[in-house]
Amino acid sequence: MLNADAFVNALDHAGYRLTEPRRRLAGLIAEHHGNFTASEIETEAKQQKLGVGRATIFRALELFVDLGLVERLDLPSGEHVYVTCQPSHHHHILCVVCGKSTDVEDCGVSAVAREVGRRTGYLIQSHRLQLFAICPDCQRTRGN
Amino acid sequence: MLNADAFVNALDHAGYRLTEPRRRLAGLIAEHHGNFTASEIETEAKQQKLGVGRATIFRALELFVDLGLVERLDLPSGEHVYVTCQPSHHHHILCVVCGKSTDVEDCGVSAVAREVGRRTGYLIQSHRLQLFAICPDCQRTRGN
DNA sequence: ATTTTTGCAAACCTTTTGCATGGAA
DNA sequence: TTCCATGCAAAAGGTTTGCAAAAAT
Numbered sequence: 471m472l473n474a475d476a477f478v479n480a481l482d483h484a485g486y487r488l489t490e491p492r493r494r495l496a497g498l499i500a501e502h503h504g505n506f507t508a509s510e511i512e513t514e515a516k517q518q519k520l521g522v523g524r525a526t527i528f529r530a531l532e533l534f535v536d537l538g539l540v541e542r543l544d545l546p547s548g549e550h551v552y553v554t555c556q557p558s559h560h561h562h563i564l565c566v567v568c569g570k571s572t573d574v575e576d577c578g579v580s581a582v583a584r585e586v587g588r589r590t591g592y593l594i595q596s597h598r599l600q601l602f603a604i605c606p607d608c609q610r611t612r613g614n
Numbered sequence: 615m616l617n618a619d620a621f622v623n624a625l626d627h628a629g630y631r632l633t634e635p636r637r638r639l640a641g642l643i644a645e646h647h648g649n650f651t652a653s654e655i656e657t658e659a660k661q662q663k664l665g666v667g668r669a670t671i672f673r674a675l676e677l678f679v680d681l682g683l684v685e686r687l688d689l690p691s692g693e694h695v696y697v698t699c700q701p702s703h704h705h706h707i708l709c710v711v712c713g714k715s716t717d718v719e720d721c722g723v724s725a726v727a728r729e730v731g732r733r734t735g736y737l738i739q740s741h742r743l744q745l746f747a748i749c750p751d752c753q754r755t756r757g758n
Numbered sequence: 759a760t761t762t763t764t765g766c767a768a769a770c771c772t773t774t775t776g777c778a779t780g781g782a783a
Numbered sequence: 784t785t786c787c788a789t790g791c792a793a794a795a796g797g798t799t800t801g802c803a804a805a806a807a808t
Contacts, residue, residue, distance in 0.1 A: 488807080489763060525765070525798090546740075550692060572736070574734065578722065578725070579726050581722070582726060586718050592745070595746050596746045597746065599741065631782050631783070633789080634781085666790085667791065670790070692798095
């Protein structure tokens with residue numbers, strides 16, 4: 471979980487202007503512990519009368535993705551969701567109940583990728599692993 | 615690579631009607647060695663004057679996905695592409711140059727998923743691995 | 759001052775849906 | 784003949800873009 475300052479600092483550090491809309495969106499995003507969609511952000515911004523337009527939301531999200539603070543994931547349903555994350559190579563595990571997302575370090579996926587490359591003759595450039603699961607909290611709640 | 619008959623047989627076996635639009639789309643899809651988008655299929659259908667509507671294309675693709683003959687993947691760009699595949703659990707390796715797709719068996723990913731589950735306390739439900747690479751043919755062609 | 763950023767609205771693209779017609783079983 | 788499937792056109796989402804106005808440096 472990142473706080474709003476992390477976003478603002480990253481913007482500043484990368485030479486982007488620290489505008490009010492960006493600060494407000496940083497605040498909104500930082501409040502999310504799970505995944506979120508662009509339109510959820512839009513709805514929240516509207517409810518809280520933050521006065522930021524749709525386009526600005528998409529532009530800010532793209533910016534945060536570029537800065538590596540946010541990642542866009544594709545659910546099996548095809549829906550696009552965003553999650554905040556640390557800016558390093560990693561994978562994501564998503565709770566299918568509450569939507570919470572956790573970063574996962576490599577855990578051997580790279581080795582698997584390398585192995586597949588050897589077997590198939592493909593020259594692996596990159597890989598993505600997505601895990602869908604039930605988080606500890608939701609396991610307790612639902613008695614699984 | 616599946617041929618058009620495989621699609622037709624699968625439809626028949628599952629009790630779906632063997633209509634002309636479905637046969638034609640099966641033929642179109644079978645011609646694809648790499649990935650393809652719904653709108654590519656639409657364009658091709660239009661060029662070849664197959665007389666199948668957009669809606670029918672989406673409905674047929676959904677059907678083929680349900681039958682496990684086609685899978686929908688999400689590229690990092692967010693674009694949705696389809697690939698033909700064998701109906702069993704597996705992963706995909708996509709050539710970033712020519713778009714060709716190859717099925718990959720497990721190769722240890724399940725073990726990784728289990729390991730992650732143990733470490734994080736999440737109860738893993740499913741996983742997806744996508745590999746982006748350069749296929750042997752394209753390696754030769756480009757002298758990599 | 760200068761340049762970036764914003765909001766708005768419209769455009770765009772992909773996918774879905776309603777419904778009358780047509781075709782398979 | 785009875786449903787299932789199709790085509791069309793419209794609707795529905797989600798995302799991007801053009802541009803003049805506003806804000807940050």
